[in-house]
Amino acid sequence: MEKIRRALISVSDKNGIVDLAKFLDSQGVQILSTGGTLKALTDAGVPAVQVSDFTGSPEILDGRVKTLHPKIHGGILGRRDLDSHKMQMREHGIEPID
Numbered sequence: 001m002e003k004i005r006r007a008l009i010s011v012s013d014k015n016g017i018v019d020l021a022k023f024l025d026s027q028g029v030q031i032l033s034t035g036g037t038l039k040a041l042t043d044a045g046v047p048a049v050q051v052s053d054f055t056g057s058p059e060i061l062d063g064r065v066k067t068l069h070p071k072i073h074g075g076i077l078g079r080r081d082l083d084s085h086k087m088q089m090r091e092h093g094i095e096p097i098d
Contacts, residue, residue, distance in 0.1 A: 004098040010034040018044040034066045
């Protein structure tokens, strides 16, 4: 099994999310997050990257559109076992999200 390198955490119910994020961070996982979840994590001392910084696109429509971006969906859906996916991800600057 491959090591998890990057995770996207964006939840409405924050119960338990800080503990999960602290565990992921302790394992060297980069955490991507949005809005209130990002605030909860960083307030608890968990390093996280704002999704808009990762994608280069701002949140729009009052925060309703923040993770709908090829760098997010391509990172989640891209298959590392397919050379064609790996090539397209490199061409478009898409990093895997585990």
